Amino acid sequence: MKPSSPLTSRPAIFVYGAIVVVVAVMVGAVFVSPLLSTERQFADYNVDNDKVAIHGYDTVAYFTEGEPTKGSTEFERSWQDARWQFASATNRDLFTANPDRYAPQYGGYCAGGLSVGEFADVDPGAWTIVDGKLYLNKTKELRDAWRKAPEAHVANANYNWDNNRGNLRDAY
Numbered sequence: 010m011k012p013s014s015p016l017t018s019r020p021a022i023f024v025y026g027a028i029v030v031v032v033a034v035m036v037g038a039v040f041v042s043p044l045l046s047t048e049r050q051f052a053d054y055n056v057d058n059d060k061v062a063i064h065g066y067d068t069v070a071y072f073t074e075g076e077p078t079k080g081s082t083e084f085e086r087s088w089q090d091a092r093w094q095f096a097s098a099t100n101r102d103l104f105t106a107n108p109d110r111y112a113p114q115y116g117g118y119c120a121g122g123l124s125v126g127e128f129a130d131v132d133p134g135a136w137t138i139v140d141g142k143l144y145l146n147k148t149k150e151l152r153d154a155w156r157k158a159p160e161a162h163v164a165n166a167n168y169n170w171d172n173n174r175g176n177l178r179d180a181y
Contacts, residue, residue, distance in 0.1 A: 054091040055117035055130060062091040063117045063145065066133040069100035071143050072111060077133045088112075113143045114163075115170050120144035121155040123166035127178045139163065 056062050070078035080094025084101040087093070088108050095101040104111050115123050120137075122129035131145040135152040138144070139159045146152035155162050169177060 053116050056091045060092050062093050064133050065094045067096040069103050069111045113145050119147040121146045121151040123169050124162040
């Protein structure tokens with residue numbers, strides 16, 4: 010019987026096998042686990058496929074006109090990796106001077122949804138201004154319920170937006 014070489018001995022084969030298992034696990038973790046993840050990553054701003062914020066509505070008009078007003082590509086401004094459209098150059102310029110004042114809270118996601126732990130799209134006609142801040146909701150019915158206790162909803166939504174974003178349910 011011929012003696013085994015150090016590279017083909019039982020301990021060496023065991024070490025090689027362990028290395029193959031470790032490499033396979035690492036490759037799986039890098040390439041397969043993201044495919045299995047059900048957690049959706051949400052952008053900081055609710056935009057469509059063309060990166061247009063709040064369905065192309067003029068966020069300044071909620072404050073100046075008191076109603077949702079469709080914006081135009083003629084009066085567009087890029088901010089925070091989103092395209093914001095306005096009904097006039099004046100509104101675009103007001104936004105440019107102070108975007109944090111006019112941008113909807115929670116990146117334009119549904120304020121009511123965020124208050125109960127969900128990411129949801131919005132209906133630009135379902136809106137409320139509270140303490141000088143714009144909140145959008147998914148439906149007018151949800152907005153009406155939200156308006157009954159806005160302070161509580163804002164507190165919950167603030168917590169979820171600031172501390173719990175990665176764990177929210179997808180209500181799209």
